[in-house]
Amino acid sequence: MSYESRRFRTILLLAALSFASLELRAQSPGRVNGDRMLEHMAAMAGIGKDPGGGYARVAYTEADRQGREYVMGLMRAAGLTVSIDAAGNISGRRAGSEPGLQVLVIGSHIDSVPQGGNYDGVVGSLGASEVAQTLAEGHLALRHPLEVLIFQNEEGGLQGSRAISGELREEDLNQATRSGKTLREGIAFIGGDPEHLAAARRKPGDVFAYLELHIEQGGSLAAEKIDIGVVEGIVGNHRWDVTIEGVANHAGTTPMNQRHDALLAGAKFIEAVNRVVTSMPGRQVGTVGKIQVIPGAYNIVPGKVILGLDVRDLDEARIDLVFSKIRDEAQQIGQASGTKFSYQQVVGDRPALCDPRLRQLVTESAKQLNLTTKLLPSGATQDAQSMARLAPSGMIFIPSIGGISHAPEEYSRPQDVVNGVNVLLRAVLQLDAQKW
Amino acid sequence: MSYESRRFRTILLLAALSFASLELRAQSPGRVNGDRMLEHMAAMAGIGKDPGGGYARVAYTEADRQGREYVMGLMRAAGLTVSIDAAGNISGRRAGSEPGLQVLVIGSHIDSVPQGGNYDGVVGSLGASEVAQTLAEGHLALRHPLEVLIFQNEEGGLQGSRAISGELREEDLNQATRSGKTLREGIAFIGGDPEHLAAARRKPGDVFAYLELHIEQGGSLAAEKIDIGVVEGIVGNHRWDVTIEGVANHAGTTPMNQRHDALLAGAKFIEAVNRVVTSMPGRQVGTVGKIQVIPGAYNIVPGKVILGLDVRDLDEARIDLVFSKIRDEAQQIGQASGTKFSYQQVVGDRPALCDPRLRQLVTESAKQLNLTTKLLPSGATQDAQSMARLAPSGMIFIPSIGGISHAPEEYSRPQDVVNGVNVLLRAVLQLDAQKW
Numbered sequence: 038m039s040y041e042s043r044r045f046r047t048i049l050l051l052a053a054l055s056f057a058s059l060e061l062r063a064q065s066p067g068r069v070n071g072d073r074m075l076e077h078m079a080a081m082a083g084i085g086k087d088p089g090g091g092y093a094r095v096a097y098t099e100a101d102r103q104g105r106e107y108v109m110g111l112m113r114a115a116g117l118t119v120s121i122d123a124a125g126n127i128s129g130r131r132a133g134s135e136p137g138l139q140v141l142v143i144g145s146h147i148d149s150v151p152q153g154g155n156y157d158g159v160v161g162s163l164g165a166s167e168v169a170q171t172l173a174e175g176h177l178a179l180r181h182p183l184e185v186l187i188f189q190n191e192e193g194g195l196q197g198s199r200a201i202s203g204e205l206r207e208e209d210l211n212q213a214t215r216s217g218k219t220l221r222e223g224i225a226f227i228g229g230d231p232e233h234l235a236a237a238r239r240k241p242g243d244v245f246a247y248l249e250l251h252i253e254q255g256g257s258l259a260a261e262k263i264d265i266g267v268v269e270g271i272v273g274n275h276r277w278d279v280t281i282e283g284v285a286n287h288a289g290t291t292p293m294n295q296r297h298d299a300l301l302a303g304a305k306f307i308e309a310v311n312r313v314v315t316s317m318p319g320r321q322v323g324t325v326g327k328i329q330v331i332p333g334a335y336n337i338v339p340g341k342v343i344l345g346l347d348v349r350d351l352d353e354a355r356i357d358l359v360f361s362k363i364r365d366e367a368q369q370i371g372q373a374s375g376t377k378f379s380y381q382q383v384v385g386d387r388p389a390l391c392d393p394r395l396r397q398l399v400t401e402s403a404k405q406l407n408l409t410t411k412l413l414p415s416g417a418t419q420d421a422q423s424m425a426r427l428a429p430s431g432m433i434f435i436p437s438i439g440g441i442s443h444a445p446e447e448y449s450r451p452q453d454v455v456n457g458v459n460v461l462l463r464a465v466l467q468l469d470a471q472k473w
Numbered sequence: 474m475s476y477e478s479r480r481f482r483t484i485l486l487l488a489a490l491s492f493a494s495l496e497l498r499a500q501s502p503g504r505v506n507g508d509r510m511l512e513h514m515a516a517m518a519g520i521g522k523d524p525g526g527g528y529a530r531v532a533y534t535e536a537d538r539q540g541r542e543y544v545m546g547l548m549r550a551a552g553l554t555v556s557i558d559a560a561g562n563i564s565g566r567r568a569g570s571e572p573g574l575q576v577l578v579i580g581s582h583i584d585s586v587p588q589g590g591n592y593d594g595v596v597g598s599l600g601a602s603e604v605a606q607t608l609a610e611g612h613l614a615l616r617h618p619l620e621v622l623i624f625q626n627e628e629g630g631l632q633g634s635r636a637i638s639g640e641l642r643e644e645d646l647n648q649a650t651r652s653g654k655t656l657r658e659g660i661a662f663i664g665g666d667p668e669h670l671a672a673a674r675r676k677p678g679d680v681f682a683y684l685e686l687h688i689e690q691g692g693s694l695a696a697e698k699i700d701i702g703v704v705e706g707i708v709g710n711h712r713w714d715v716t717i718e719g720v721a722n723h724a725g726t727t728p729m730n731q732r733h734d735a736l737l738a739g740a741k742f743i744e745a746v747n748r749v750v751t752s753m754p755g756r757q758v759g760t761v762g763k764i765q766v767i768p769g770a771y772n773i774v775p776g777k778v779i780l781g782l783d784v785r786d787l788d789e790a791r792i793d794l795v796f797s798k799i800r801d802e803a804q805q806i807g808q809a810s811g812t813k814f815s816y817q818q819v820v821g822d823r824p825a826l827c828d829p830r831l832r833q834l835v836t837e838s839a840k841q842l843n844l845t846t847k848l849l850p851s852g853a854t855q856d857a858q859s860m861a862r863l864a865p866s867g868m869i870f871i872p873s874i875g876g877i878s879h880a881p882e883e884y885s886r887p888q889d890v891v892n893g894v895n896v897l898l899r900a901v902l903q904l905d906a907q908k909w
Binding site for chain 1: 587588689690691692693708710712721722723724725726727728729730731734736737739740741742743744747750751756758759760761762763764766768769770771772773774775781782783785819820851852853854873876877878879880
């Protein structure tokens, strides 16, 4: 290629960029249709009401399928080319103006826990679709191809996004899920192809960046009256099944000083977890959220207890330190009570830090919209942590009133929802202009 | 009636009593056939083996019915007239020599908990039948009619004996039982007539005395190498469902200082129960044997806990005092953690003291057999507490090795089993001679 030819192409490129920039300015500040976004939220609220309160769009149930159909309709209306990948994730794509660029991905999930809310995942999913629709209506061309990804079964362990990052293994497909179906059956139920799971996998380099809008699920933004949370990273989450073996015996005939009560030892363990976690500086959390007593009767001194321990922090070394201190305390409890503690790790999700450039970009986008921001971690697991294995990733949080989530009382104010989608739109536009 | 005639009858009566007394002495010391008793125990061990270990002759199951058939066969072989009352209890009777006297009752139960042992209830049931067979073989006439009573569903709340004492109410018949059947269906299944439950009821005055042989189920006789326990009384047993209400929330996103964790409050409650019960002098026991966490997941701070509290003592005022102290502690836990405690009493069995004359008589019977004795309470509930509402009642305990009961490891040595049956025989003979 000659020098002249190269020079001509450079001029053409600069002209094209100027035009794109002009077009962007022409539409600026570029706001989404807030009323439409809220109407879509309300329509989604008609799908999967839980008789026990709130919503149950549990993955692989009929309500999940209906929710997916609804969002696919919105995506098609936004001009996206919709398909379902082998793992059952919904993909909606639009072409970019500049050939050969990696895809810019935005998205979230629409499945829920039982008796959950209509915001967790829904805000980000419908928000991503709303961004696509706003871009289509404004004839706003992006350099990069844009993909709206609705990950399947986020609440059941990030199954869809883990298939994309390659962390979901073939053997995991036989696991039972909340729906009653195995993962394999569930993926087939929603239109995926579990026999060719690897086809859903993406490689590092396939994706330019991933950006997700989500509710905070914690109470710090609402308490401090901050509009937008800029996510530092998604905490690591380790879980263990802790088994405590004592001696089952008759609750009427066994004197107090002759007991090896596994539940009494378990009670001391639960207190120790709380003491260890709260006595260290930092934002780590530790929870015992489930417990099983065997045999579990009024009149039997408990012989065995199995409880679920969950520890989270942005720093994995801190998780290890917390667990090590808990084990030390448990050993003393075991010695004093004649019980035996053992541990089986069931989850070991590593922390996923958000890309500093994306944090900066989200902060600037919010400021341009006169919204206040705060840097904070995501204490909840997120599909973004799978995506962070593949590409620079970021998250935008909006306030959750009272910090309540995974419950019927989950709520974010309409203005906060619309603010979030506007920040997502602006961040997408600015991200598209980056040349990393 | 003339004076002469009355005098003649008195002479006849005295002659008859001398003859009875002579006959008794002729057969003394009167021992049961120990080998036969142990063979019967072994045969019973062939019925209702639990695949999970030990025995499961859970009331109203096929194994329960087989166990009942087996013991009815033994009772018929012992010359008893066998029938099933309206409540499903098995009754085997033999006439007394002196007309108009009240019936002397001995017995126990053959139903078991799941994964239970082959001694709890079985020793007393087969022991009572063995006493009847020994009396028959020795042609030992008793003044009083003798009745061997095998109470149904002792382990499910003394259902059979409570029907006899009139404490089982019509409306209780719709309760579910461990077998899966309702109480009504269960009673019909074993040959009772639940529609005429009142027919099983007996009145105070119908029964001369009730005496039951049983395993201790606690470890004190075995630990102190005592042959026979003379039961002071059966402890009262109060049970409550304790509900703790906190706030369910996301275990990742809810900072430690913003939680109202119902399980953490429950853990402190379990510790408080233990502290209150062990800090008072006395033999009271207090147990939390079951716990339910709602919703009960690794990743949710528990919103609600329901646990089962069981408190027992021979003195009902002491049970009340223990519960009152526990409530005081719970109120402080609730205030400190922002949780709310409430209580529903589900069982309120009063203590039942054994008749002092029967205690004395059992003590003397054991001494005559050169067996050591100890006075002790029964920490377990017993059919004898229903019978104590109707008649002077007593219990004979034999050692439980390691104090283990309601478990596959439940065990009493063959010699202790035979000792117990011999004490029962001797006590029956001496009781029959009493003129209370």
